[in-house]
Amino acid sequence: MIEITSLYKKFGKLQALDDINLSFNNGECVALIGPNGCGKTTLIKCILGMVMANKGIIKVKGQLISKSYKYREQIGYMPQIGRYPDNMTIGQIIEMIKNIRKSEEPLDEYLLQHYLSRDMFDKSMRTLSGGTTQKVSATLAFLFNPDILILDEPTAGLDPIASEILKDKIITEKEKGKLILITSHLLSELDDLITHVVFMQEGQVKFHKTISDLQQTTSEEKVSKAIATVLRNKMYESYH
């Protein structure tokens, strides 16, 4: 569903993305991991068209993203730090996005019901805590039943209950055959979610493997441990 071919992005002197080649299909739940500043968020923003790549091609569902913006109807995006207009209320934000999307399909109000009660709708975004802002972001990402979900550090800032709800929701959506891209530092959180792992470092993809493959090469049961083993032993360097 998403195809990325030799993608480059430079911020001044910093090579944020260096020859990225990736391809994701539906039904996959991909964990994008790597140290801070390795280019995860830049890659995501390139897919969303928020950052303009210097070179390279991104296709979403076979459509070149540089030619259109309509493809974003297929994507639900939950940013790492949601930035919302201060003076709008939760209700107004949701109403506005509904207006822009003009979606004919029924809305997926699961997270809306679990996260945001009706009396919260009049609260302005300025007064919200970081966690509540994250809940609004998550709600918006899932609301329109998109085929692709891009979640940047989804559980950071959420309380344990909310984060459990979100994980359940991600699993449900994965089983519906959607493509889910997650970045996270908390490897243990990803255990029962993911099917693929992409490890990035200094703007390059170091490896892109399925979980079963990873478990075999490291002979570790737990995903988090398997990844940790790979990273500790720098096993990915031999794949190069």
Place this chain on the structure above:
Amino acid sequence: MSRIIKYIVLDILRNKIVLIYTLLLAILSWSVFSLEDNSTKGILTLLNVILLTVPLVSVIFSTIYLYNSSEFIELLLSQPMNRSKLWWSLLFGLNISLLLSFFMGVGIPIIVYTQGDIGFMMILVGLFITAVFISIAFLSSILTRDKAKGIGIAIILWLFFALLFDGMVLFLLFQLADYPIEKMMVGIAAFNPIDMARILILLHLDVSAMLGYTGAIFKDFFGTTLGVFMAFFILFLWIAVPFWISLYRFKRKDL
């Protein structure tokens, strides 16, 4: 697109500054016209005040508004939303609110107190100047990510057009007094939208004699219908070119 414009206009109106600006313009205009018994003198006084304040408020308010909209812009661009459509919507939203407030504040008293085309000209010029400085705000807000720097650029541009430019022209005039530079002055005036506006009004007030020989040249050029059209065309360029540059950069901007 109209839906986005509606959100922007409502957002601007909710922020009371535009209402206060309208009120101040209204107080100013009504008091100028009731103090002067001659409406032409009223227009002249108003002209000088307006050519100082309207560009200042338009450029500063719009620049700050654009910087404060960065969250709004970011939110909408992660949705299926065209970049140029969003930028145009911001332009229309700001123009609708500020042009409306100029018309309410200055336009209505002018219609009440003056007869003939001079009042009409005054309103038109005021509207154009507002739009020009909104476009300049678009340019200064896209030049840098730093809000303080962006507002600084906006203020410097205003200072340049409102005060410094005239000083430089005056200096040039005195230095080159022995040469026939009068015709050149027409061209130089085109580089300052505020000067264009002032010349357009002064020539319609028949006080151009005060401008001396240069005034006569101006009268020759801007006094004709073609000249007036040229002048408005140049003002239009002042709206279009800065906005077009900002649009070009916005389409390639990293958020």
